[in-house]
Amino acid sequence: MFGLDKKDTRMLLVVAVLTLCAPFILNPFPTDSAMAQFNAGYPDLMQRFVIFGIFAIGFNILFGLTGYLSFGHAAFLGVGSYSAVWMFKLLSMNVVPAILLAVVISGLFALLIGFVSLRRSGIYFSILTLAFAQMSFNLAYSVLTPITNGETGLQLTLDDPRVLGVSATADGSIPVTSLFGLEMRSTFEMVVGPWAFQFNAGYYLCALVLLAVFYLSIRIFRSPFGMMLRAVKSNQQRMNYTGLNTKPYTLAAFVISGMYAGLAGGLMASMDPLAGAERMQWTASGEVVLMTILGGAGTLIGPVLGAGFIKYFENIFSKINDTVLHNWFAFMPDGLEDFVVFIVHPFIGKGWHLTLGIMFMLVVVFLPGGLVEGGQRIAKWVKGRKNKDDSTSATKNPAE
Amino acid sequence: MGILEVKNVGKRFGGLQALGDVNLSVKENTVHAIIGPNGAGKSTLLNCLVGKLIPDTGSVMFDGQSVLGRKPYEINQMGISRVFQTPEIFGDLTVLENMLIPCFAKRDGAFSLNAITSVPSETDVLEKAEKMLVEMNMADKRHMHSASLSRGDKRRLEIGMCLSQEPRLLLLDEPTAGMARADTNNTIDLLKEIKEQRDITIAIIEHDMHVVFSLADRITVLAQGTPLVEDDPQNIRGNPKVREAYLGESA
Ligand SMILES: Nc1ncnc2c1ncn2[C@@H]1O[C@H](COP(=O)(O)OP(=O)(O)OP(=O)(O)O)[C@@H](O)[C@H]1O
Ligand SMILES: [Mg+2]
Numbered sequence: 001m002f003g004l005d006k007k008d009t010r011m012l013l014v015v016a017v018l019t020l021c022a023p024f025i026l027n028p029f030p031t032d033s034a035m036a037q038f039n040a041g042y043p044d045l046m047q048r049f050v051i052f053g054i055f056a057i058g059f060n061i062l063f064g065l066t067g068y069l070s071f072g073h074a075a076f077l078g079v080g081s082y083s084a085v086w087m088f089k090l091l092s093m094n095v096v097p098a099i100l101l102a103v104v105i106s107g108l109f110a111l112l113i114g115f116v117s118l119r120r121s122g123i124y125f126s127i128l129t130l131a132f133a134q135m136s137f138n139l140a141y142s143v144l145t146p147i148t149n150g151e152t153g154l155q156l157t158l159d160d161p162r163v164l165g166v167s168a169t170a171d172g173s174i175p176v177t178s179l180f181g182l183e184m185r186s187t188f189e190m191v192v193g194p195w196a197f198q199f200n201a202g203y204y205l206c207a208l209v210l211l212a213v214f215y216l217s218i219r220i221f222r223s224p225f226g227m228m229l230r231a232v233k234s235n236q237q238r239m240n241y242t243g244l245n246t247k248p249y250t251l252a253a254f255v256i257s258g259m260y261a262g263l264a265g266g267l268m269a270s271m272d273p274l275a276g277a278e279r280m281q282w283t284a285s286g287e288v289v290l291m292t293i294l295g296g297a298g299t300l301i302g303p304v305l306g307a308g309f310i311k312y313f314e315n316i317f318s319k320i321n322d323t324v325l326h327n328w329f330a331f332m333p334d335g336l337e338d339f340v341v342f343i344v345h346p347f348i349g350k351g352w353h354l355t356l357g358i359m360f361m362l363v364v365v366f367l368p369g370g371l372v373e374g375g376q377r378i379a380k381w382v383k384g385r386k387n388k389d390d391s392t393s394a395t396k397n398p399a400e
Numbered sequence: 401m402g403i404l405e406v407k408n409v410g411k412r413f414g415g416l417q418a419l420g421d422v423n424l425s426v427k428e429n430t431v432h433a434i435i436g437p438n439g440a441g442k443s444t445l446l447n448c449l450v451g452k453l454i455p456d457t458g459s460v461m462f463d464g465q466s467v468l469g470r471k472p473y474e475i476n477q478m479g480i481s482r483v484f485q486t487p488e489i490f491g492d493l494t495v496l497e498n499m500l501i502p503c504f505a506k507r508d509g510a511f512s513l514n515a516i517t518s519v520p521s522e523t524d525v526l527e528k529a530e531k532m533l534v535e536m537n538m539a540d541k542r543h544m545h546s547a548s549l550s551r552g553d554k555r556r557l558e559i560g561m562c563l564s565q566e567p568r569l570l571l572l573d574e575p576t577a578g579m580a581r582a583d584t585n586n587t588i589d590l591l592k593e594i595k596e597q598r599d600i601t602i603a604i605i606e607h608d609m610h611v612v613f614s615l616a617d618r619i620t621v622l623a624q625g626t627p628l629v630e631d632d633p634q635n636i637r638g639n640p641k642v643r644e645a646y647l648g649e650s651a
Contacts, residue, residue, distance in 0.1 A: 003518060224504050224522060225515035227493075231501050234490040241450065241488070242502045243476035243565065245510040252513055 008218050011301060015214055019207040022046055023197045030194035034327075037319060040312055043187055043200035047271050049308050050206040051264045056291040056303030057210075057217050058260020062253045063289070064298035065226060067233035071126045071285050072113070072133030076106040076258040078140065078280035080265025082147065085154045085275045092165035093175045095184065095205070095270040099263065106262020107255055114254035118247065121236075133285055140277035153276030177270050179205060184271055202271045209267060210304075213260060218300055220256070229253050261288075290356075294363055296370030305371045310356065317352035401464075403428040403601050404449070404569060409458035411444055411625075418444045419455065420626040426569070426618075431595055431602045433612045436622035442605045443485075445622070446573055449603075450482050451475045462569065473510050481567035485574045487554035489561070491547035495538060498546050498557055499529040502565045528564065536560035536590075552583035556590065563594065570594075572604045576611050588614050613637075 004012065018025065027041030040046070055077060063069055080102035087098035117128040140148040148154055158168045162175070169175050177184045184202035191197075220226045228249050231239055239246050269275055278284070287310065295306025325341045325348070332340065347355045367373045402425035411419040418441045426432045434442050447453040449460055451472040460467050467475050476482075490498050503525045508514060520526070533539045536556050541549065546557060555575060562570055575591070576584040588611055595602060595615070606612045612619065612633075619636045621628040628641055636642055 003521075005518075005520070219518070220515050222518045222520075223515045224500075224508070224517065224519055224525075225513055227497060227500065227519055228504070230493060230497075231490050234492040235488060237484075238488040238490060239501075240472040241476055241482050241484075242561065243473050243505040243510060244501070245471070245473050248511040 002215065004215075004218060004222070008222070008300075012211075012215060012218065015301070015304065016211055019050060019210060020204075022049070022203075022207070023199050027195060027197055031196050032194060037324070038316060040315065041198060043185075043198055043203050044271070045311070045315055046200070046203045047206050047267075048311050050203070050210040051267050051271075052288070052291065052307040052311055053304040054206075054210050054213055054267070055261055055264035055288050056295070056307040057214055058257040058264070059288045060257075060292050060297060060299075060303040061217060061220060061229075061260070062257035063292055064303070065221070065229035065233065066250050066253050068118070068121065068250060068254070069126045069289065070117075070129040070254070070257075071282065071289065072117075072129035072131075072136075073257065073261050073288055074282070074284035075113070075133040075136040075280045076110055076261035077265035077268070077284065078136065078275065078277065079109050080106045080262030081269040081275035081279055082140075082154055082265075083262070084266040084269035085156070085273055086147075088156055088162070088177065088269070088273050089154075089160040090163065092162055093177050093273075094165070095177050095179050095266075098177075098270055099209075099266040102262045102266025102269070103259050104262075106265065107259040110255045110258025110262075111251070114251050114258070118250050118254060130282060130285070133280060134282060137277055137280040137282075140280060148275075148277060151277075153274050155274045177202075177273055206267050206271070209263070213263065214300075214304070221300060225249075225252075290360060294360060294370055296372030299370070299372040302370050302372045309371065313356065313359075314352060317348050317355055318350065320348040402426045403463055404603065405459075405461040406445075406449070407459045407461075409445070409448055409455045409460065411441075411448060411453060411455045418625055419448070420624070422458070422622075422625070422627055424620055424627065424630075426601060426603055428568075428601050429599060430617040431591075431604065431615050433616035433619045434603065434605050434622055435607070435609075435612055435619060436628075440622040441625040442622055443573055444625075446482075446571055446603075446605060449475075449571060450480060476565070476567075477505075477510060479568040481562035481565050481570050483555075483558050483562055483570070483572045483575055485577055487551070487558045489546050489554055489558050491545075493546060494542065495544050495546050495549070495557060496529060496533065496542040498561060499532055499564060500525060502561045503529045503532075506565045532560050532564045550583075551579060552586055555579070555583070555587060559590065559594075563598070563600075567600065569601045569603065572602065572606075574605055574607060576606065576608050584608065584611065587611075591615055 002009065023041050023046070026046065027039045029035035029039050059070070059073055083102040083105040084098035087101050091097055113129065113132045117125055117132065120128060141150055156174045158174060160167055166175060179201070182201050184205065187198050187200040189196055189198050228244065232246050232249055236246050265279065291306035291310050292303045293306070294309060295304065296302025322341060322345060325344055326337065329337045329340050345351070363370060369376070404424070404426040406422055406424040409419055409422040410417070422445060434445065436442055444453065448455045449467065451467065451470055451474070454468060462478055462480060465478065467478065490501065500519065507525060530539065533542055538553065538556060538560070541553065546554070549557065576587050579587065591602070592615065594600060604615065616633050618630065619633055620630045621636065621642050629636070629639055631639065
């Protein structure tokens with residue numbers, strides 16, 4: 001289907017079902033139960049899942065296929081956000097032109113940075129991209145203040161022109177982002193017994209965009225172009241002596257992944273129309289590297305998993321505080337309870353980065369292929385057990 | 401006029417004159433061997449032909465066009481393919497994918513943003529690659545990870561990849577170096593077959609005299625960066641200058 005083989009079609013369908021049913025899947029616990037804090041089915045959190053998923057899918061096209069490790073991709077995300085907010089200020093509150101401009105501008109920006117950075121490879125390439133991103137970050141805070149509004153961040157105001165829309169609504173407030181009239185913030189709440197599920201227009205827009213760009217990334221992976229990108233990673237020398245110019249291949253991959261990042265930035269601004277320089281900081285660039293590696297670089301689904309994993313734990317772990325811990329461990333004798341809380345304390349709340357660091361180390365050491373490799377190993381193990389059972393009972397089927 | 405004309409080529413590395421004044425003419429559809437003791441400048445000469453090095457002086461003409469100043473991929477697209485001393489293949493890719501890449505390079509040129517079609521739908525290229533795998537006797541290994549091939553198979557694959565580009569000139573740098581006798585003989589047979597069945601010119605650098613005398617139509621002996629003699633194989637064997645410079649020390 002859609003020009004994909006069976007396996008890829010199945011994967012696309014699974015991702016489609018998971019994203020479209022996310023409001024249910026991520027809210028398994030009744031609203032009033034003690035476990036409700038593990039729910040993640042809130043519009044803003046779900047939006048973040050898919051937006052960072054898009055960012056990581058794009059990053060994987062560069063890093064997973066060509067092996068070029070960019071440490072500056074957050075710059076494109078930031079540029080995308082700024083472009084989108086400017087579109088809201090100048091043109092209208094419709095998200096379509098804003099997202100389109102975000103993709104175009106970040107693509108052009110990626111062309112420029114890629115053209116220079118790709119003159120080097122390996123660690124020098126990484127450092128160049130990092131330098132460019134930090135430069136953009138600092139410029140956004142200083143010289144470029146007229147465009148970025150410096151430390152305050154770029155926001156909508158009541159006297160923005162919005163030539164195709166209105167500067168202010170009838171009741172004198174700033175208009176909200178919409179898709180041809182459908183407000184991004186509009187949320188339908190479905191109450192089923194003790195559960196409450198939230199269906200948010202903005203989330204569904206992001207989810208559909210994710211599905212579209214995930215499909216596109218599958219096509220790229222399976223195309224001759226994708227094969228060439230893997231060849232770049234494998235042996236550039238052989239490529240050059242096979243009549244292939246590696247430069248435009250790597251540059252194309254860089255620009256495509258920059259456009260994905262810009263798209264993510266544009267969506268972010270469409271959900272919440274403001275943009276700040278901190279989106280370009282190196283920690284944000286590092287985060288997408290973590291997501292991709294944690295999920296499984298070079299695999300199709302890995303980056304999406306990694307993004308979801310990190311964003312989920314970031315939100316859940318950082319919400320847990322000592323009071324919550326004391327509640328959990330209340331069944332223990334007092335002294336022991338305090339001791340356990342003391343031990344767990346560094347890993348939660350603001351200390352959640354410690355948890356992330358440990359998880360990342362464990363994955364890199366024991367599962368170099370990321371979560372995807374973990375999944376494959378489990379599948380193999382289950383299959384192996386099943387085969388064993390079969391062989392003991394009756395004639396054994398030859399392996400596929 | 402040969403298909404490859406090297407005139408007065410010199411190359412200096414710091415204080416070392418690696419190539420003095422090399423003149424070489426390779427005739428179309430022949431196998432031309434370049435031999436010489438270690439450090440004679442054979443690899444340097446070859447690197448000057450494929451764009452890896454730029455000679456300080458002289459000219460290199462391929463089929464009437466200068467190759468100097470062109471990038472390796474441009475020279476390759478002109479019709480010169482190169483086999484490396486240690487096989488250079490795409491180790492992370494399967495054998496079939498390795499073969500597909502030069503086929504795409506031949507059809508689509510140095511760069512093509514062919515990002516929407518899928519590889520399995522490119523039937524013409526697939527057929528060509530499969531055919532070459534059959535010719536190389538590797539069809540049963542098509543889904544193997546190429547890094548796990550034996551040294552001899554890697555060499556076969558690399559030669560097959562070069563041939564699928566339909567080059568007019570094939571350059572080989574010590575293709576049997578470090579190979580076991582059986583693999584060496586296989587490679588000789590393969591090269592003989594290629595020579596008989598294709599319109600192709602081969603220039604080969606080789607240490608193994610058995611290989612050289614089984615294949616070459618013409619031999620150039622290089623010593624200290626300058627050609628000592630150029631002659632037919634039977635005359636090279638008896639040439640006292642050659643014995644002194646080269647065969648003498650290996651005999
Ligand atoms: N990039 C380089 N920089 C400096 N010196 C070099 C370089 N490449 C080769 N040389 C020197 O040039 C001389 C010729 O080297 P070359 O590799 O061409 O010899 P060769 O005939 O291929 O030898 P072998 O049979 O050992 O492969 C050697 O003395 C070598 O050390
Ligand atoms: Mg050499």
